[in-house]
Amino acid sequence: MTTAQLSVKREAAATLGRNSGNRAVSLWLWFVALLVFAMVVVGGATRLTESGLSITEWQPLLGAFPPLTHADWMTAFEKYKQIPQYTALNHGMSLEDFQFIYWWEWGHRLLGRLIGVVFALPLVFFWWTGRLDRGTGMKFLGILALGALQGAIGWYMVKSGLSDRIEVSQYRLALHLTTAFMILGLLVWLALDEWPAEPYVTGEIATPLIKRMASIIVAAVLVQVVLGAFVAGLRAGLIYNTWPTMDGQWFPSDYWVNPAYLSFFEGHAAAQFNHRVVAYIVTALVLVQVWLTYRTPVDDRIRLSALWLGGAVILQAVLGIATLLAHVPLHLGLLHQAGGAVVLAIAVVHLYATRRAGIEPRDFSSRGRASA
Template identity: 55%
Template sequence: MSIMYYSADVAPRRASPREINRFAVRLWLWFVALMVVALVVVGGATRLTESGLSITEWKPIHGVIPPLSAAEWQEEFDLYRQIPQYQQINRGMSLSEFQTIFWWEWAHRFLARAVGVAFALPLAFFWLTGRLESFLKPRLLGILALGALQGGIGWWMVASGLVERTDVSQYRLAVHLIVACLILSSIVWVARGLTPQPLEAPPSRGSIAASLVLVALCFLQIYLGGIVAGLNAGLIYNTWPLMEGQLVPNGLWSMQPWWLNPFENYMTAQFLHRLGAYVLLAATVIHCIAAYVQAPETSHARRSAILVGLVLVQAAIGITTLLLVVPIGWGIAHQAGAVVVLIYAVAHARSMKGEYSESGRTPASILG
């Protein structure tokens, strides 16, 4: 394969081996990132269809194979009928109804395993054939370790709903979601750092710091969304912009001790998620205005404007999802939209720092 590089002022030239290797690595990373997006979206569907507890055992290897006979299906169904979710909510469910929720959870776990394979095998190939620059190796190993940790977190989450609860713990659900987003963000961060950047005036350190704050706000908002999802708090207070007829409803801090309210009070969890959206939108608008004031003709400014647009679209999806009382399709769209905003915010922040040099440093190196 021959790769040619072009610019307005320089004649076309053949890419160097280093550039070819970087192209191959980032293509692989973007493919894995797309798989992680699919995994997060399927995870959201699994949550919305209440399918997450349908597989009651953790079989990292054998679990790849679904039930293949009537006897195996009955065995899985019998295991499910022993947990509180069946006994208290789904008692009387037919085998065919069980198979529907089983396939959602199986697909989620299968896709998670596929992501692991799609990351680990090419990583070994690139490493063993000398296609990885030395600075990339610890970064990619760190992502691989996060993926392994996420598998354990996923089972830790499921286990919380198998004994006493009829669903999984909202605390563990939010952690599971955040770690998935951390893996995705890490992949995007490295891939974007391997992408050639346009030659233009670098942004100020303040702009770089602001872009990282936007990423942090995205993570916070996704975490708050995980708490809302875990509590099913989107199924109540289905009006906007008011809650209970007020901008700031009474009862936000009614639980004792007070610090339980953000995590266990349905009203507080939803209110904070709304508030997080307003803060994120305001921050992206301010960042965009500052970018255009400082350097209106740069890609930094254009990306900041696109980010504002994405946040606005996501806010509209969120409001629609709330007003319609979280139908599955809109709920999935809302989770997918959050991932898209996060990816773009991370790519924008990474682009502000410039392309990796041969040493792995960047012109505005803060995080490496």
Template identity: 50%
Template sequence: MNRIFTPDRAPAVAIWLFTVAALVFAMVVVGGITRLTGSGLSITEWKPIMGALPPMNDADWMEAFRKYQEIPQYREVNAGMSLAEFQGIFWWEWIHRQLGRFIGVAFAVPFLVFVALRRLPRRLLWRCAILLALGGLQGLIGWWMVSSGLSERVDVAPERLATHLGLALLIFAGLIWTGLEALYGEETSRSPVGWSRGAALLLGAVFLQSLLGGLVAGGKAGLVYTDWPMMNGAVFPPVDWAQGGLAFLHDQGLVQFNHRAVAYGLLIGALVYAVQAWRWRLAEGLGAAAFALLGVICLQALVGVLTLVHAVPIGLGVLHQAGAAIVLGVATWNLWLVRRSQPRLFVSGPARLL
């Protein structure tokens, strides 16, 4: 009987998905540079096709510069900027958008080829289709984010930046998970529910912390309290509660406090998880994965503190954003590994973690 899709392992598909995941990681890094250099609003139009071409002559550059001069960021932040300075921020945003276009092609074309050649496992077809749709949605959300800073603000809305970053990280994690499924094939065994729950909670906490980091970045909350572990000598900063629930999105002190608090909880959770893995001597690399996750979370926390106390220099800020993607990738791999481990491989200890 002929099959339309291969039923099990597909190493070529895995290589493709991991390659696209690497490109998305690069996109996250370039996005961090774009944000930290104030470049994100330098291109004031959204042209998915024609926008792939940068200004080609002096007249085109002057027209792009004129459009930038009409938005609040130029008038209130960069008034008097030279054309050369404008070109410096323009290129970062252009590279960011161009990389997004390239990722779209790098995903869509091989996807269609694998389907046409019947090389894509049936169980992964809809996952890949959803990832493709999310990639298209990411382009729309990117413009939705940029548009928030073109008329009344000098920067983009923090919640829109967090949404844009969050979707990028969701796609990144989805690519890693689906790539692992393609590389190792289908597996029906499941680990004890406690370990799956614990690993899932850690992954969820990492993703939540990444969203909070997006709010910190979007609201420039990392610049208001640069001491640690206190916040201007206090445990909890003053909060403008007149904003109501929006304070959790827009109040700089509260946003930074929430990011710190979740970081502490994540560190404790990862430590407990790793210690339990060591105590119960989990096989199949689960213990190593647990300690790898703890290690990258500790490094990310250290980079976060250094970024804060140095008032968010570009180098450390970009490293911290890249670190968020790395931690999410390791947490995704850890959960995938836990969910595929057979109960008999848990050689000692009870079957519950949480």
């Protein structure tokens, strides 16, 4: 393709791109994704401050109101005193200390309710006014249902720590955190799909290898999220606080527990080692992808998203090391969890860029009221 032909094609593509897409729907989805990101960070704070078990009941409607009187506060405090965590970790704590952890958990649950409202009400509006492209309504309903399921998973997780444990189950924590990251990734994808943008130019599309690598990277990041949840649930970041070795060992001597197959899920040393190794794998995959996009003539959006992903992964690795060496202080722990969400979001942006290259955008000019 000559330079003149490429210029004409780009100009035509730009004209089509300006007349397609639904900016309002996309902005709404980006805002919801931002709220989910905040939810991930606040959820990390509830875990690091041991606040997640401070509210011992699940009341989807009445739970939106915090204790309003001293008597209400004392009632909530007395309920907390009945669970093992209070006896083992917080026996004798003051009402003020209880209120501190209560507000973290209450804020986490309130943010979840807010996300549901912010997603559901505009969805009804956009659907009723015909702003949704045909076929997308069910996708949005799927996200809404997944969000509702996430609320139930959250209570399922909390319930695991109310009777026989002093913390929540690492298995349920992994399920809860992974579901949150999946919702974030889906929102980012749908927001990109709705945003009016210049189509990719034929001849600058991603190669099959780059497309496969983009998919593998997203999958690897999700695996790393699961492993990070097990580290968090087992408090495995509080041991082997050295790097690059684990107290002088490249492979921890206490990796295996009895029975051996439970090492991956219940072994503290194994949880940290696995998280370290997959971090190296993710970093290597991303750096290879950056190299591939720079040695191949691809659209600038593919190359730029790969570069941003490389920067985010390196920063996240540095944060992870710093968090480990400092014995997981609150501020670094939150930054590391937030960094994981950012890495996933950028990985999804990069995957979207590789998958949409060479595909003509949907025509939004003839939108009608969306049907299921």
